[in-house]
Amino acid sequence: MGIFRTNEQGLKRVTLIPGDGIGPEVTAAARRLIDAAGVKLAWEERLAGAKVFKAGNPTGVPEETIESLRQTRVALKGPLETPVGYGEKSANVTLRKLFETYGNVRPVREVPGVKTPFSGRGVDLVVVRENVEDLYAGIEHLQTPGVAQCLKLMSKKGCEKVVRLAFEVAVSEGRSSVHCATKANIMKFTEGLMKRTFEEVAREYPGIKAHHLLVDNAAHQLVRAPEQFEVIVTSNMNGDILSDLTSGLIGGLGFAPGANLGADIAIFEAVHGTAPTIAGKDLANPTAEVLSAVMLLRHLDEHDAATRIENAVLATYEQGLFTCDVKPEGALGTKAFTDAIIQNLGKTPTAAKPARVVKPLRLPTVSTDRDFVKVKSRRLAGFDVFVESATDPESLGRAMDELCLSTPFKLKMISNRGTQVYPLTGTPTDCVDHWRCRFITRAETYQLKSEELWDLLSRIQKHFAWMHIEKLQEFDGATGWTRAQGEGETPGA
Numbered sequence: 001m002g003i004f005r006t007n008e009q010g011l012k013r014v015t016l017i018p019g020d021g022i023g024p025e026v027t028a029a030a031r032r033l034i035d036a037a038g039v040k041l042a043w044e045e046r047l048a049g050a051k052v053f054k055a056g057n058p059t060g061v062p063e064e065t066i067e068s069l070r071q072t073r074v075a076l077k078g079p080l081e082t083p084v085g086y087g088e089k090s091a092n093v094t095l096r097k098l099f100e101t102y103g104n105v106r107p108v109r110e111v112p113g114v115k116t117p118f119s120g121r122g123v124d125l126v127v128v129r130e131n132v133e134d135l136y137a138g139i140e141h142l143q144t145p146g147v148a149q150c151l152k153l154m155s156k157k158g159c160e161k162v163v164r165l166a167f168e169v170a171v172s173e174g175r176s177s178v179h180c181a182t183k184a185n186i187m188k189f190t191e192g193l194m195k196r197t198f199e200e201v202a203r204e205y206p207g208i209k210a211h212h213l214l215v216d217n218a219a220h221q222l223v224r225a226p227e228q229f230e231v232i233v234t235s236n237m238n239g240d241i242l243s244d245l246t247s248g249l250i251g252g253l254g255f256a257p258g259a260n261l262g263a264d265i266a267i268f269e270a271v272h273g274t275a276p277t278i279a280g281k282d283l284a285n286p287t288a289e290v291l292s293a294v295m296l297l298r299h300l301d302e303h304d305a306a307t308r309i310e311n312a313v314l315a316t317y318e319q320g321l322f323t324c325d326v327k328p329e330g331a332l333g334t335k336a337f338t339d340a341i342i343q344n345l346g347k348t349p350t351a352a353k354p355a356r357v358v359k360p361l362r363l364p365t366v367s368t369d370r371d372f373v374k375v376k377s378r379r380l381a382g383f384d385v386f387v388e389s390a391t392d393p394e395s396l397g398r399a400m401d402e403l404c405l406s407t408p409f410k411l412k413m414i415s416n417r418g419t420q421v422y423p424l425t426g427t428p429t430d431c432v433d434h435w436r437c438r439f440i441t442r443a444e445t446y447q448l449k450s451e452e453l454w455d456l457l458s459r460i461q462k463h464f465a466w467m468h469i470e471k472l473q474e475f476d477g478a479t480g481w482t483r484a485q486g487e488g489e490t491p492g493a
Contacts, residue, residue, distance in 0.1 A: 002266050002299035002363070004074045011042040012300050015068045015075040020050045021274025022284035022334075023078025029286035029338040030076065030293035033312075036342045037305040039297065044068045048091045049080035050274075060091025061098070069099060069265060076296050077269040078289065081276075089138060092269075097132045101260035101267055102158060103165040104129040105295075106243040111287075112352040113317045114251040114326055118226060123249050124353065125229040126173070128166040129239025131260055133158045134190075136236045143467045144388045147434040154190040154235060157372040159197040164364035165261065166233035167205045174358035175230040177209040178202070181218035181238055188482055194235055219245060243271070254325050257291035259299070263363060268296040282333035285323040287313060290341070298357065307354060312341045314349035375475045380448040382409065382440035382472040384481075385457060387464040390433050396464075397422035400437050403459045408452055409439040415484035425486050436484070440472065 005013050016031070018024040034041065046065040053060050060080065069075055075095075082090040095101075106127040110119065139151040163180070170178050180198035182191040195212055202210035213221070215238045221228065222242070226249050234242060247256035253272035260267040270288035278284060290313060297306035321340050324331035332340065389396055393414055400411045414422040415438070416431040439456065441448060453471075460466060473480045 007042045013042045013072040015072045016043045016045045017077040019078025020081040021276045021279040026286040026289035027078040030289045039305045075267045079274045099265040101262040102161045103261045104131040105259045108246045118249045122227045126231050127243040128233045130162040130236045134236030144433050159194045163201045170231045172361040178231040179211045181215040181234040254285040259295045268292040284334045285325045310354045312344040314352040315344040315347040316341045379474040384470040387466045393421035412438040412440045420484045420486035
């Protein structure tokens with residue numbers, strides 16, 4: 001059972017964010033079905049998205065909405081319009097991050113009567129996506145006029161929370177396996193952290209088979225044999241892509257519900273867009289939002305009503321009723337399709353399988369310590385400084401060699417877009433004006449002092465424009481940095 005609150009009349013409070021485009025239509029359909037199923041909720045309607053952006057709020061989420069969520073702890077949300085290519089953040093991401101809804105749960109199950117190349121294959125899986133970290137931290141900078149940077153931040157705590165959630169989803173639904181999809185072969189510290197955490201946590205669930213695979217192979221396998229998967233846990237960007245892919249297996253985003261779960265707050269939403277071209281025309285498919293409301297009801301411990309609505313949705317599709325996104329001929333409008341589902345409340349589908357819930361989902365508890373990972377020792381072994389220069393790599397390398405004379409540092413290498421270009425490798429690299437210069441201590445065990453780092457940096461800045469530095473640190477004797485492509489263990493190797 002999830003966390004929720006009641007009002008003075010004992011009704012469970014839910015923040016309702018209708019959203020943009022078709023959002024008000026599909027959330028209205030979900031609300032009608034909840035009412036028809038006999039569940040009385042205390043709805044608190046609030047704004048987010050396009051209207052808020054246009055009113056001058058760059059977050060897309062006003063304080064009134066934030067305060068409602070603080071009080072209710074639960075929301076049903078329609079799709080929100082997201083600005084593309086300019087300053088405002090996504091209101092969807094803002095809501096997830098403000099309330100630390102760290103886990104995005106996206107179930108996909110075959111829908112009767114919706115024909116896809118995978119019909120009859122028994123597609124029935126859940127993607128559990130880390131929801132607040134990774135590239136979606138949105139920390140970007142133009143480092144030179146022609147080179148942009150986005151920081152990929154992943155924490156041990158964040159990985160552990162979402163991995164534990166994935167295993168708890170498997171336990172709740174009586175599933176036998178969990179796959180972890182990463183790109184740990186390339187990003188050994190960030191994606192590798194997810195892989196290592198998954199392998200550690202898996203030992204606590206001996207009754208569930210645990211498999212790791214690379215995310216590109218996961219995409220390959222999902223369109224080759226999707227029936228092999230039950231639960232897939234992955235990082236934020238990977239999960240965004242894979243969850244949309246899995247929705248495509250069953251007919252598209254119009255059939256894909258979603259939940260954003262945190263320790264204190266849960267936000268349920270259809271994951272499709274706002275579809276502005278059909279907004280207000282009674283053409284939208286409410287299925288994804290209705291099934292998101294089903295997940296909401298289970299969170300509110302309204303399991304009977306949730307099952308009745310889900311069964312009614314499947315029974316409606318089994319009757320050959322559908323909206324225009326399935327096919328235009330014979331399609332029902334949003335309201336008529338919702339009416340048909342209401343008429344089917346109490347019916348059970350003949351072949352389609354609703355979600356199987358063996359026990360209520362137990363949200364994991366993880367330490368709230370900020371220093372989540374404790375170490376016994378650390379050593380500052382050097383630093384990378386990123387500089388802007390239109391010079392060639394050999395000239396830059398010689399200049400940096402001279403600048404670190406009579407210091408505790410030696411120049412280890414210079415890379416350009418991740419590839420070592422100095423010491424010269426003899427291979428062609430089409431360089432840009434963005435260079436990473438790596439300095440390490442001349443003595444392997446020497447403990448650098450911060451003032452020594454700043455002394456060398458002050459020498460560098462007299463000749464080159466620099467944009468940032470990264471300290472090279474060892475934790476408990478293990479190096480905390482990766483090598484560039486072509487970089488050897490020793491300078492010039």
